[in-house]
Amino acid sequence: MAQEDVFKKIVSHCKEYGFVFPSSEIYDGLGAVYDYGQNGVELKNNIKQYWWQSMVLLHENIVGIDSAIFMHPTIWKASGHVDAFNDPLIDNRDSKKRYRADVLIEDQIAKYDEKIAKEVAKAAKKYGDAFNEEEFRTTNARVLEHQQKRDALHERYTQAMNAGPDLQELRQIILDEEIVCPISGTRNWTEVRQFNLMFSTEMGSTADGAMKVYLRPETAQGIFVNYLNVQKTGRMKIPFGIAQIGKAFRNEIVARQFIFRMREFEQMEMQFFVKPGTELEWFKQWKETRLRWHKALGFGDDHYRYHDHEKLAHYANAATDIEFLMPFGFKEVEGIHSRTNFDLSQHEKFSGKNIKYFDPETNESYTPYVIETSIGVDRMFLSIMCGSYCEEKLENGETRVVLKLPAALAPVKLAVLPLVKKDGLPEKAREIIDELKFHFNCQYDEKDSIGKRYRRQDAIGTPYCVTVDHDTLNDNCVTLRNRDTMQQERVPISELDHIIADRVSITSLLKTL
Ligand code: ATP
Numbered sequence: 001m002a003q004e005d006v007f008k009k010i011v012s013h014c015k016e017y018g019f020v021f022p023s024s025e026i027y028d029g030l031g032a033v034y035d036y037g038q039n040g041v042e043l044k045n046n047i048k049q050y051w052w053q054s055m056v057l058l059h060e061n062i063v064g065i066d067s068a069i070f071m072h073p074t075i076w077k078a079s080g081h082v083d084a085f086n087d088p089l090i091d092n093r094d095s096k097k098r099y100r101a102d103v104l105i106e107d108q109i110a111k112y113d114e115k116i117a118k119e120v121a122k123a124a125k126k127y128g129d130a131f132n133e134e135e136f137r138t139t140n141a142r143v144l145e146h147q148q149k150r151d152a153l154h155e156r157y158t159q160a161m162n163a164g165p166d167l168q169e170l171r172q173i174i175l176d177e178e179i180v181c182p183i184s185g186t187r188n189w190t191e192v193r194q195f196n197l198m199f200s201t202e203m204g205s206t207a208d209g210a211m212k213v214y215l216r217p218e219t220a221q222g223i224f225v226n227y228l229n230v231q232k233t234g235r236m237k238i239p240f241g242i243a244q245i246g247k248a249f250r251n252e253i254v255a256r257q258f259i260f261r262m263r264e265f266e267q268m269e270m271q272f273f274v275k276p277g278t279e280l281e282w283f284k285q286w287k288e289t290r291l292r293w294h295k296a297l298g299f300g301d302d303h304y305r306y307h308d309h310e311k312l313a314h315y316a317n318a319a320t321d322i323e324f325l326m327p328f329g330f331k332e333v334e335g336i337h338s339r340t341n342f343d344l345s346q347h348e349k350f351s352g353k354n355i356k357y358f359d360p361e362t363n364e365s366y367t368p369y370v371i372e373t374s375i376g377v378d379r380m381f382l383s384i385m386c387g388s389y390c391e392e393k394l395e396n397g398e399t400r401v402v403l404k405l406p407a408a409l410a411p412v413k414l415a416v417l418p419l420v421k422k423d424g425l426p427e428k429a430r431e432i433i434d435e436l437k438f439h440f441n442c443q444y445d446e447k448d449s450i451g452k453r454y455r456r457q458d459a460i461g462t463p464y465c466v467t468v469d470h471d472t473l474n475d476n477c478v479t480l481r482n483r484d485t486m487q488q489e490r491v492p493i494s495e496l497d498h499i500i501a502d503r504v505s506i507t508s509l510l511k512t513l
Helices: 003-016 036-055 074-078 100-130 131-139 139-161 167-176 220-224 226-235 280-293 342-351 378-389 427-437 452-462 471-476 493-504 507-511
Strands: 021-022 034-036 062-065 088-093 097-099 193-196 198-201 211-214 240-251 264-274 304-308 318-326 327-337 355-360 362-365 369-376 389-393 399-403 414-418 441-444 464-468 477-482 488-493
Touching: 003 021, 003 280, 003 362, 003 378, 003 389, 021 414, 034 036, 036 062, 036 240, 036 507, 074 167, 074 342, 088 100, 088 167, 097 100, 097 342, 100 131, 100 139, 100 167, 100 198, 131 139, 139 167, 198 414, 211 471, 220 240, 220 264, 220 342, 226 240, 226 264, 226 389, 240 362, 264 280, 264 378, 280 304, 280 318, 280 327, 280 369, 327 378, 369 378, 378 389, 414 427, 414 452, 414 493, 427 471, 452 464, 464 493, 471 477, 477 493, 488 493, 493 507
Parallel strands: 062 240, 414 441, 414 464
Antiparallel strands: 021 034, 088 097, 088 193, 198 211, 240 264, 264 369, 304 318, 318 327, 327 369, 355 362, 389 399, 464 477, 477 488
C-alpha cells in the first residue's frame, strides 16, 4: 500500500476510534486545531507520564514546574521571539495558497534525494549480491548529476537562510528551481515576506490601556524566568534540570499532516543548567539519553535517526533533532539544543535583575549554560500511531486492523468479556473489573460475538482481553488473549493482576531505560 494511503488510514482510524477529532467539527473545523477523544486522551496522558517520570522520577537533580501560558510581554522581546520568530511565506497568485518558502525549497532538496535513492534501489535490484552501492554512488552519471544539483541547491539555500534570511534570494531559488504550486501547478509566485508566528491578545480592559500579551510559542521561557526561584527554593546545585509540560501556540502558515503541525499543541521541555565549558559533554549525554527513551518503545531502531543541524540559531553551539520514520518520511519529533547562556543573559539584561548562579564549590558566580530537550506531545502521539498501525492478514483470509501500541501507553490495558450475556457471566466479569480497576484501565464489553469484540479491542490497541465462560464459574479461571500473538492461555483470576500489571506498567517500561 502506498505510504500516502497508509497515512490517510491512520488519520481516519484516529477519528473512528475516538483518538483525535478535528476541533469544532460541527462547525466544519478550525484549521490545524484538534481535540483528543476518549482513547486519545488516555494515550496522550500515558506519553506525558512516561516522559515526566523518566525526567523527574529517575533524576534526583531534575524537578518540574507548571508556569502560566501568559507571561510578561518583555519576556518575548528578551527571548528574540518578537523580532525573529518568523517564517518566510510566499503565495501562489493562481491558487491563492500560502506556503513557507523554506519548506518549498527543502522539499525540492528532498526530491533530489528521492531521485538518487530510486536510482540506487533500481541498480541494487538489477545487480543483486554483486551490487557495490558506494561505487555506484560515486560513478553513476545520473546519480552524480542529481547529487551535484542537490548539493548546489543546498549550499545556495543555506547561504540565503544565513543571510537574514535573504528573502529575495529565497524567491529566486524557487523560480530558478522551477518549483510549482502543487494545487495550481503554476509558478506565479508573490514576493517572500516574513510572518511572525506568535498569537497575541490583550490583557486588561481597553479603557485602562490594555497590554498586548502573547500566547507562549514555547514552554521554555517559563522555565528560564523561574530558574532562580527553583534553584533557590529547591537548593539545587548545578548541574540540574527543570522540566515542564504545557500548551504552546504558533500561528503556523501552513498546517499540514494532521497533528504533525498544529496551531495549538503541547510540549514537554526540560532545560538542563550546566557549568560553562561542560555543555557539549552534556549535550552528547542528553542526545543519547533521549534516543534511548524513544527506542525503548520498541518500534525498531531503524525508525529513528539524528539530524544534526548545520545551520545553528545564533544562540546555539550545537543542535540536533531526533527524527522518526513517519509514512511521509523521517520527520523531527524532538529537538535537543545547546543554547549557551543566551536566554538567561537576555533575561538578566532585560529585567535588570541578577540571575547568576553562585557556585559554592568554586566560589564563583556565573550564568549557567543550558541544554534543552524539547519534544512535542502531539508529534510523539502521531509517531506512536504511525509505528503501531498495522493491517494483518489472518489464516482464515480475514484482515484485522491492530494498533500494536507499547503496552504501557495503551489507553485500555485489559478488556473483560463475558462469553454470553446471561448465566451469571456478566456478573463474574464485573467482579474481575471491580478488583482490577484500581491497578489499570479496564473495559467491559458484552455486545456482539467474541471475535468482533476482540477486533474492537485490537483497533484501540488493548494488549490483553480476558473471556469469562461457563467454566470460569467453577474453576475461577479465564482465557487470557494476547493482542499481538493472538495466543490464548487459561489463567486463574487471582493471578491476572500479577500477570498483567507488570507487562503494562510505565514502571516496567522505565526499568528498561
Ligand atoms: P519545525 O521545524 O517542525 O517547525 P521547530 O524546530 O520549530 O519545528 P521546536 O521549536 O524545536 O520545533 O519545538 C520543539 C518540538 O515541538 C518539535 O520537535 C515538535 O515536536 C514540537 N512542535 C513544534 N511546532 C509544532 C507544531 N506546530 N505542532 C506540533 N508540534 C510542534
